[in-house]
Amino acid sequence: MPVLEVQGLRKAFGPVVAVDGISFAVERGEVFTVIGPNGAGKTTTLEMIEGILPPDEGTIVIDGLSWDRDADKIKSRIGVQPQTGAMFDLLTVQENLELFASFYPKSEDLKKVLEMINLQDHRHKRVKSLSGGQRQRLAIGLAMINDPDIIFLDEPTTGLDPQARRNIWDIVLSLKAMGKTTILTTHYMEEAEKLSDRVCIVDQGRVVTLDTPAALIGKLTKERQVQLSFLDGEGAARETQEALENMPAVARMERDGASLTLWSAQPEEALYHLFGFTRERGYRIDQVTIRELSLEDVFIAYTGKEWRD
């Protein structure tokens, strides 16, 4: 049985339809990521699931419970890290955690939480004086203080430097190891690809596609992009291009000076012939890159929109 199931969710703000019939189910222990362009309805969807915003239509079932009847029970089973760092700025890390712990019937061990979010050394610091990454980790700590089954992380890494971002990833992975279900939204494709079991792409208030990152990428065309640059200059690149012209494994080519780009559905085959030719001529190749297709390509393919970090 899924731990969370939403069915036909709809929400309009005046004439603007923010969410237009979203449905999905999340299995226990999954990291489930919702991505989409700005204004796609991600936050609205999450807020409806979190019980802050009543949906116009549709049903939300969390662990077999619904908001109309079991609001308090649901609140005790979910943990939420909202987009803005909503906490008491003049209280210390520990005071914030203790305060939020007092709201719930059961709570996670404070030491364990501090350790997981790696703020043991800063436990007596006021939130005001924490760095962005530390604040974000505390927000996640507050989301897990009630030992919830489901944790919602709304863009936990937005605006953080790469190291701070990696720290958050570690926390998400350890939550998964603890068997928690995590529902994540993010701006970073790399993050979605790395952390998620399944990805749900949302655009204009609808689910565009939903699958594992690998399956989503697999659904795209098999063509790969291969890039080479020649140490022996433009002539070598041009000759190689001409030699590969009628090769069935090569779909098309583009040359820019001494660098050559080709697209191929069978890159091994194409490269085998290419290297055969260059070896025969004695041309040296400086760099070879085969670009993997990423979720970004999936995103662009499905929404027709550029992804912006």
Place this chain on the structure above:
Amino acid sequence: MSKGKQFAKLFEAHFKTMFREKQVWFWNIFFPIILMAIFMLIFSGNDGDEFKVKVAVVQPVKNEMTDAMLEGLRQIPVFEWKSAEPVSAGQADEWIKNEDTDGVIYLPEEGSAPIRLVVNTENERNATSQALRSIMDQFVMRANLTAAGVQEPAYRLEFASVSSGSEELSYNDFLLTGMIALALAQGGMFGMVDLVEMRRKGLLKRLRMTPVRMGLVGLSGMVVRFLLGIFQIICLTAIGVFGFGAHLNVDIPSLIVVFIAGSLTFNALGYLFSSLSKSIEAYMGMANIVSFLMMFISGVFFPVNALPEWLQGVTGYIPLTYFVEGLRDSMVYGTGIFTPELWLSIGVMAIWGALAYAIAAALYRRVRIEVR
């Protein structure tokens, strides 16, 4: 977790947040104290001192009549003599120009000439000159009566002031109670800025995601603000009484009731401002305008009847007027809790408080649905 434990934790959070904010200390404690001290130093300087007018006299002709007049002038108790003996006209003019004296009296040169009183033109219309003039009027009239053979006039006026307190109400008592009311009112009106900040940061929303009751969050904040209010009363009273010799006659039950009614009313006004503002700037602007307008027409610094009549009409509708009155009744006049005037004040405040609260609550409900 029990409601008691939750309340204790929330109380602790609000308490620490409030007392760790330096602005709270400044605006709620130091600012009212400074303001009160300044007003008391300015306006109560003459308290207890006698009224004195500094004069000099010019006696151009020395004869029996002018000697008698000089003797008579010397009997007037409020006169302080610049020079014990009559001076020359030139010297007297010099003193007037330099404002070394409040006025100079020129005795007549011959029998029918007038007694002249000369003051500096700058001071022509001020209270001291007016008083000096009426003293001299009296003096001349007495002299005429004596000349006409009347020994003692049949009627005399004696002036004294009476206040309704058991003791005389001094300006310091008046100002102290006004300042306490103002400080408490501002504490309430400005104190809700937290709420704007909590909403802006999404903290209110975050709390709604937990099982805690929002009523409990509000209540704990309220109790902390009550404590701050009690602390304000104690500080201001101590400084007023020990530093400036204010005397109070406190009726504790009345004071408690007025304090609670006033605090609730002004907190409700603050709550209303918070429901109307999306940013701290908007909130502070609103609270500043309202408190600034109210403080000068509600009898905080000076009595309401010193205001122009049309403004006194407005005063009668303002909650601060009634809070000031209620506090004065309960702290200076020792008015008992069963006095109708006290309940009139409480009633007017209650109407304001209830209206402000109702409007704010309605606005909050609407906003919660509309804004994501």
